Amino acid sequence: MSAYRALNDGSLPEFLGSLPQVKELLGGEPAGWTVEEVGDGNLNLVFIVRSPKTAVVVKQALPYVRLVGDSWPLPLSRSYYEHMALVEQGKHAPKLVPKVYHFDRNLALIVMEYLSPHIIMRKGLIRGIEYPLFASHIAEFMAQTLFNTSPLATTASDHKRRIWAFADNIELCKITEDLVFTDPYRIAKLNHWTSPDLDEIAAQFRRDEPLKAAVQRRKLQFMTSAEALIHGDLHTGSIMLTPTDTRVIDPEFAFVGPMGFDVGAVIGNLLLAFYAQDGHEARVYARSPYRHWILMQVEQVWRLFSKRFIELWDKSKSGDAYMPELFQEPDGALAFAAEKQRFMRNLFVDTISFAGIKMIRRILGLAHTEDLESIEKPAMRAKCETKALTLARRLVIDAERLTGISDVTSAARAIHASS
Known part of the structure; x- marks a missing residue:
């Protein structure tokens, strides 16, 4: 928990730029990427990070229920279980789940395929x-x-x-x-x-x-x-x-x-x-x-x-x-x-x-x-x-x-x- 911090449109490009696979996927330099927070669900932050080449989705768990606020705390470990489930589902139905590019357990964060025009x-x-x-x-x-x-x-x-x-x-x-x-x-x-x-x-x-x-x-x-x-x-x-x-x-x-x-x-x-x-x-x-x-x-x-x-x-x-x-x-x-x-x-x-x-x-x-x-x-x-x-x-x-x-x-x- 000590290593956790909620990322935002300012800090996310720098973090993703430190991940070789993700940086190569997006191409170019982080300064040329755009970040849009699109989460409209009940629990998490969801970002679309775009480069001139492609885009990825970044999902980060918050330590509380977003729908309610910090009065309802939630464990960040749910991101770990989501990642495990995506990997398991991907073994059996690979064309029916998004690809996972990176998982950071400390940040409770998953970088995955951007689905468009879905x-x-x-x-x-x-x-x-x-x-x-x-x-x-x-x-x-x-x-x-x-x-x-x-x-x-x-x-x-x-x-x-x-x-x-x-x-x-x-x-x-x-x-x-x-x-x-x-x-x-x-x-x-x-x-x-x-x-x-x-x-x-x-x-x-x-x-x-x-x-x-x-x-x-x-x-x-x-x-x-x-x-x-x-x-x-x-x-x-x-x-x-x-x-x-x-x-x-x-x-x-x-x-x-x-x-x-x-x-x-x-x-x-x-x-x-x-x-x-x-x-x-x-x-x-x-x-x-x-x-x-x-x-x-x-x-x-x-x-x-x-x-x-x-x-x-x-x-x-x-x-x-x-x-x-x-x-x-x-x-x-x-x-x-x-x-x-x-x-x-x-x-x-x-x-x-x-x-x-x-x-x-x-x-x-x-x-x-x-x-x-x-x-x-x-x-x-x-x-x-x-x-x-x-x-x-x-x-x-x-x-x-x-x-x-x-x-x-x-x-x-x-x-x-x-x-």
């Missing part, structure tokens, strides 16, 4: 942009990173080492445990919502005993189920893309946890974007085709992810869990195939339940989404949020009764069509 997916969804390759790309990312960091693909000893390597990312997990699973269901200082429109709904959620019990079961799962290395915050604000390229960024919440948390975060945020479209269309029904496109992405994300995950599992011969030698032809192969389907069914239920929980926290908790927050008229915003909350509760309570992803999109449509 934009944050959430902003693209607000604008009504279609991304034809998104579903296949994000499904590939999740299948590769989740399967290959699980004991389905690795030895038990490697899996335990990975658990240990990320086990001390305690404070970031604590943020999730509080803000996602606890605070929306109690009176919490930092909670906020569209008031007074949602005051009664927020109170109903705090009184909803079946919902709270279901959420706490998922909280226990989040705290104890060490299935794979998860991104931990895989929403549409952590995805940068163009119509032909997709990259996943910001894995500082990474730890070894339940796979369905990542998949559910993607699906839940798409569903929030679906309901937010009413607040962004120029006239009623103008974005109906785009709403349909979003729901098709929900379906495709799950179906492509599930298909790819099974393909990886079918090819794998190295995992200590479900060792292939135990399932020989002919009866063993049938039993193994049935067990894989059972596994995916359980993962679907986990995914849908986590999706609903993530939706609720983005409306009734601390950190909201730009999709909804940028709707200027409170009455319209509250209408969109009320419908999203209605679906979210059903996803949490009825996850086990949903037969497949089309049940989710059908329910989303029906609730949207209601008055």
Whole structure:
């Protein structure tokens, strides 16, 4: 901590100029580089450093939550876990994460690839942009990173080492445990919502005993189920893309946890974007085709992810869990195939339940989404949020009764069509 200092547009060029690889990449002298601070997230400083030749992104952790201020301290070690996660993800999905050029643990700083003309997916969804390759790309990312960091693909000893390597990312997990699973269901200082429109709904959620019990079961799962290395915050604000390229960024919440948390975060945020479209269309029904496109992405994300995950599992011969030698032809192969389907069914239920929980926290908790927050008229915003909350509760309570992803999109449509 003694070597740490927060860098700025004045001090950053000199620091980067002392790094041979980065200086060579940018070219020229630091005096000719420009620095722009672009961080609009909740936690960190983010700079774009440009030279006449190219550009890089520099992300530096602050010792507190940027959204709140220094009254909420945070460990700088989260940058270390983010770097480790980026390296691990890069092994399994190298074309779907940014390249890392340098990491400085003392400064809690990562220098990485500048993605252009990529934009944050959430902003693209607000604008009504279609991304034809998104579903296949994000499904590939999740299948590769989740399967290959699980004991389905690795030895038990490697899996335990990975658990240990990320086990001390305690404070970031604590943020999730509080803000996602606890605070929306109690009176919490930092909670906020569209008031007074949602005051009664927020109170109903705090009184909803079946919902709270279901959420706490998922909280226990989040705290104890060490299935794979998860991104931990895989929403549409952590995805940068163009119509032909997709990259996943910001894995500082990474730890070894339940796979369905990542998949559910993607699906839940798409569903929030679906309901937010009413607040962004120029006239009623103008974005109906785009709403349909979003729901098709929900379906495709799950179906492509599930298909790819099974393909990886079918090819794998190295995992200590479900060792292939135990399932020989002919009866063993049938039993193994049935067990894989059972596994995916359980993962679907986990995914849908986590999706609903993530939706609720983005409306009734601390950190909201730009999709909804940028709707200027409170009455319209509250209408969109009320419908999203209605679906979210059903996803949490009825996850086990949903037969497949089309049940989710059908329910989303029906609730949207209601008055």
